[in-house]
Amino acid sequence: xxxxxxxxxxxxxxxxxxxxxxxxxxxxxxxxxxxxxxxxxxxxxxxxxxxxxxxxxxxxxxxxxxxxxxxxxxxxxxxxxxxxxxxxxxxxxxxxxxxxxxx
Amino acid sequence: xxxxxxxxxxxxxxxxxxxxxxxxxxxxxxxxxxxxxxxxxxxxxxxxxxxxxxxxxxxxxxxxxxxxxxxxxxxxxxxxxxxxxxxxxxxxxxxxxxxxxxxxxxxxxxxxxxxxxxxxxxxxxxxxxxxxxxxxxxxxxxxxxxxxxxxxxxxxxxxxxxxxxxxxxxxxxxxxxxxxxxxxxxxxxxxxxxxxxxxxxxxxxxxxxxxxxxxxxxxxxxxxxxxxxxxxxxxxxxxxxxxxxxxxxxxxxxxxxxxxxxxxxxxxxxxxxxxxxxxxxxxxxxxxxxxxxxxxxxxxxxxxxxxxxxxxxxxxxxxxxxxxxxxxxxxxxxxxxxxxxxxxxxxxxxxxxxxxxxxxxxxxxxxxxxxxxxxxxxxxxxxxxxxxxxxxxxxxxxxxxxxxxxxxxxxxxxxxxxxxxxxxxxxxxxxxxxxxxxxxxxxxxxxxxxxxxxxxxxxxxxxxxxxxxxxxxxxxxxxxxxx
Numbered sequence: 001x002x003x004x005x006x007x008x009x010x011x012x013x014x015x016x017x018x019x020x021x022x023x024x025x026x027x028x029x030x031x032x033x034x035x036x037x038x039x040x041x042x043x044x045x046x047x048x049x050x051x052x053x054x055x056x057x058x059x060x061x062x063x064x065x066x067x068x069x070x071x072x073x074x075x076x077x078x079x080x081x082x083x084x085x086x087x088x089x090x091x092x093x094x095x096x097x098x099x100x101x102x103x
Numbered sequence: 104x105x106x107x108x109x110x111x112x113x114x115x116x117x118x119x120x121x122x123x124x125x126x127x128x129x130x131x132x133x134x135x136x137x138x139x140x141x142x143x144x145x146x147x148x149x150x151x152x153x154x155x156x157x158x159x160x161x162x163x164x165x166x167x168x169x170x171x172x173x174x175x176x177x178x179x180x181x182x183x184x185x186x187x188x189x190x191x192x193x194x195x196x197x198x199x200x201x202x203x204x205x206x207x208x209x210x211x212x213x214x215x216x217x218x219x220x221x222x223x224x225x226x227x228x229x230x231x232x233x234x235x236x237x238x239x240x241x242x243x244x245x246x247x248x249x250x251x252x253x254x255x256x257x258x259x260x261x262x263x264x265x266x267x268x269x270x271x272x273x274x275x276x277x278x279x280x281x282x283x284x285x286x287x288x289x290x291x292x293x294x295x296x297x298x299x300x301x302x303x304x305x306x307x308x309x310x311x312x313x314x315x316x317x318x319x320x321x322x323x324x325x326x327x328x329x330x331x332x333x334x335x336x337x338x339x340x341x342x343x344x345x346x347x348x349x350x351x352x353x354x355x356x357x358x359x360x361x362x363x364x365x366x367x368x369x370x371x372x373x374x375x376x377x378x379x380x381x382x383x384x385x386x387x388x389x390x391x392x393x394x395x396x397x398x399x400x401x402x403x404x405x406x407x408x409x410x411x412x413x414x415x416x417x418x419x420x421x422x423x424x425x426x427x428x429x430x431x432x433x434x435x436x437x438x439x440x441x442x443x444x445x446x447x448x449x450x451x452x453x454x455x456x457x458x459x460x461x462x463x464x465x466x467x468x469x470x471x472x473x474x475x476x477x478x479x480x481x482x483x484x485x486x487x488x489x490x491x492x493x494x495x496x497x498x499x500x501x502x503x504x505x506x507x508x509x510x511x512x513x514x515x516x517x518x519x520x521x522x523x524x525x526x527x528x529x530x531x532x533x534x535x536x537x538x539x540x541x542x543x544x545x546x547x548x549x550x551x552x553x554x555x556x557x558x559x560x561x562x563x564x565x566x567x568x569x570x571x572x573x574x575x576x577x578x579x580x581x582x583x584x585x586x
Contacts, residue, residue, distance in 0.1 A: 016156075030272075032156035037272035045277075045360060046257040052504045056359050058257040059276065060501070060540075062264025063147055064140065064218065065245045067535035068501060076220045078572075082264075084219045085142070085153060 020090040022047070029086040036062070036069050036081035039092075047071060047081070047094030056096070070095070105214070105232045105580060108188055110136040112458045113213060113235035115195055115401060118146020119167075119444040120241030120436025122174045123451025124458070128239070129181035131459035136188040136233050138195060140218045140571075144175060146243055147263065148444045150270040157273075164270060164295045166331065167444055174448070190231055192218050194571035198238075198401050200429065209431065211238040216573045230577060237431045237458040241451055242398035244437035247416075249284075249393050249489050250499045250507070250544050253355030262292045262392030275301045277388035281364050283307035283352045284392040286483040287328075290335040292390060297342035304383050306339075307350040307366060309373060310483045318478030324471040327445075352389065353380070353492055361389055373486020393485055396543055397437040399565040405429045409558055412440045414480035415543075417561035424463045425454035433458050442476035487553045499548065500541040502534020510548045522546040522556070523563030535572070538564045 018029040022039060029038035036059045039047060046056035048070055060068040062082050069081040072093040081092075112128040114121050117139035125137040139146075143154055149171045151160050162168030181187045193215040203209035213233040246261035253259070260268075260276065262284060268276045279302045282293045286308075293306045315322060322328065339346060349368050353375060356363040363386050368379035394414050403409070408420040408428035418441075419427050419434045427434050433454040436447035449469040457463045493499075495508035513519040513528040522538065522545045525531055531545045532538025538545065542564035546556030 030274075032153040033272050033274075037268060037274060037276075040276050041272075041274055050504055055255060055504070056257050057255075057501075059260055059268070060264060061245060061261045062267045063245060063261075065536060066261075066501065066540050070535070073219075079219050082267075083140075 018086045018088050018090075020086050020088075020092055022092045023094055031086075033086050034082055035071060035073065035079075035084050035086055035090075035092055038086045039081065047096065049096045105230045105577075107232045107234055108136050108190070110134045110188065110233070110235045112136075112237045112239060112455070113138065113211060113233050114239045114241065114455070115139075115213065116146060116241035116243055116436070117141060117144040117191070118241060118243045118436065119148055119170075119447040120243070120451035120454075121146065121239070122171075122178060123448045124239040124241055124433070124435055124455035125187055126174055126177045126181060127452045127455030127461075128459040129186040129455075130177065131456050131461040133186075133237075133459035134188075135181070135186060136190060136235065138190045138193050138213060138215055138231075138233060140192070140194045142192050142218075144178060144189075144191075145171065147245075147267055148243075148447075150267050152271060152273055164298065166291070167448075170445075170448060190215070190233070193231060194218050195401060196569050196571040196573040196577070198404050198570070200405055200432075201234075208236065210234060210236045211432070213238075214577070216571060216577055220574070237433065239425075239433040239435060239451075239454045239458050240401050240438060241435045241447070241454075242401055242438060243447075244395040244397040244441060245539065246391070247393045247396045247485075247543055248391060248540055249485065249492075250497055250541070251352055251354065251391075251492055252494045252497045253357065253361075254391065255498045255501050256355055256357045256361050257359070258357065258361030258387055259355055259389045259391065262289060262390040263395075265388065265390045266292045266295060269295050269299055275299050278302060279304060279386050280388045280390060281305050281307065281352065281383055281386050282390040282392075283350075283364075283366075284394075285309045285485070286392065286394050287332070287479060288392055288395075290332070292392070293344055294335045294338040297338055297344055303342065303344045304386060305345045305347055305366075307352060308346065308348045308483075309351050309369060309486050311348045311371070314482040315478070318482055321474040321478035325475040328475060351375075351486070351492065352391070355389055356382070361386055364389055369486060369488075373488035374491065394480070394483065395437060395441045396539070397441060399438060400567040400570045402427065402432075402434055402438055403562060403566050404570065405432055407432065407434075409562060411558055411561075412480065413477045414441055415485060415555050416441060417558060417565060423465055424457035425450055426457060431458075440473070440476060441480070442472055446472040446476065485547075485555075490548060490552045499544055500529075500531035500534065500538075502536050502540075503530040503532075505529045505531040505541075507548065510545060514549055514551065520549045520551075521560035521563055522549055523560070525549050526564070532564055537567045
């Protein structure tokens with residue numbers, strides 16, 4: 001999937017780190033970030049593909065309305081990445097049908 | 104069985120409207136329960152970094168932060184006195200009226216489910232059933248969207264989604280932005296991006312400043328808005344953010360991610376002026392906002408009286424005490440007409456006071472803000488010709504991947520002229536978001552080129568049997584507990 005680097009930080013104390021995994025690959029997130037922000041700031045901007053046309057999807061509405069950003073979190077499917085805060089050891093999985101879910 | 108929480112007044116939403124309503128009701132002596140989908144108070148407008156990791160917040164990038172701090176202090180005090188029971192991290196998936204019987208004036212039941220089914224989520228408290236004599240709904244709204252070719256590419260976000268991302272995480276979702284659509288809300292989004300270190304290549308506004316000329320009296324009634332505008336102008340000047348009016352994005356470019364946008368100038372009706380096309384390259388985030396859509400599924404589930412507001416949105420009819428056509432059901436904030444946070448707070452205070460049985464006097468400030476909001480809606484309309492921007496294969500319903508051609512075909516050959524009929528023929532609005540994102544656009548397409556959707560069409564799109572996705576277990580439990 002496409003990778004883009006994220007913007008710089010804004011008056012935020014980013015001390016401390018939360019270790020999570022995305023599709024088995026380790027990622028470092030900032031405490032208090034939501035999963036969507038953790039993925040985007042690690043250069044992952046799409047983590048799901050659509051059923052019909054296998055089109056990539058990531059964050060869209062950012063506030064829990066559109067359900068575009070769904071991920072599996074610790075085995076719980078269909079969680080909104082924009083709403084769930086990262087926690088140490090969290091296992092996050094995307095669902096990219098055609099690319100084995102890898103970014 | 105799901106635990107039951109009882110109160111005099113239940114409030115849904117902890118944004119400007121709901122927070123104010125809960126505080127006012129509690130200060131008027133009522134026992135209050137506040138249900139909110141978020142993990143901490145503030146809603147979308149005052150969304151901030153988790154207090155667990157950032158206990159001291161300076162309110163940077165926020166407006167009306169002192170108002171939030173005041174309401175928050177009163178909220179915390181009322182919680183401390185045991186007057187407010189706060190239930191964060193819960194969404195209402197079903198709301199029902201308890202009909203009055205002799206010697207009892209009825210009330211309301213709210214069935215809730217956790218926003219996220221993740222055990223690690225600290226705020227998660229598990230499903231609760233809320234029962235209250237009076238109900239205040241302050242569910243807010245979300246960005247209204249108009250589809251355009253390429254808008255389903257990753258990197259395209261709702262303008263409010265970018266704002267929420269910055270406020271919640273303190274970082275940017277990309278580096279090079281184009282913000283487009285209509286309305287004053289595009290300004291704070293672009294200003295926050297620029298202040299956070301992002302490059303805003305352009306803010307594209309489909310309307311023109313001259314559209315405000317007939318409404319200057321209403322605008323002058325709320326001088327703080329002009330001050331706010333001056334602040335943004337200063338930020339734009341400092342960061343060299345170009346603000347282009349009568350300009351739209353005609354296509355988002357890219358294969359698997361946004362890479363650029365095509366833009367064009369439009370006339371007052373939104374028709375593209377040939378020869379004005381331009382391309383912005385090396386863009387990684389595009390933010391769209393065409394005003395807001397009030398979150399109407401809970402009010403509609405009670406069958407309240409509705410109307411079309413000046414922006415074409417479906418909203419609830421309320422009296423001067425914020426009471427809807429259903430006795431005991433009060434509405435505050437965007438569901439009574441999109442008008443911003445200051446108005447939402449005033450409405451919330453009135454609704455909370457009235458729901459607790461207190462006296463509400465007519466508010467002159469609220470009236471001024473309502474006139475301002477109406478002027479804003481009239482000056483920043485959805486361009487009548489927007490349907491011309493669509494290509495036949497443009498995705499309208501992002502969830503079910505329904506194209507513009509499928510919708511116009513259903514209208515022309517099957518006579519599907521409203522959102523509900525279009526949904527049954529094409530599946531537009533049948534996916535995860537239940538038409539929240541495409542509902543307005545689909546209703547416009549049903550009405551036909553240049554036409555605006557009716558109350559009936561918008562109601563059909565916004566009526567949702569379940570107001571939030573819910574597990575089969577909770578439905579089963581519902582049956583058991585009602586037996």
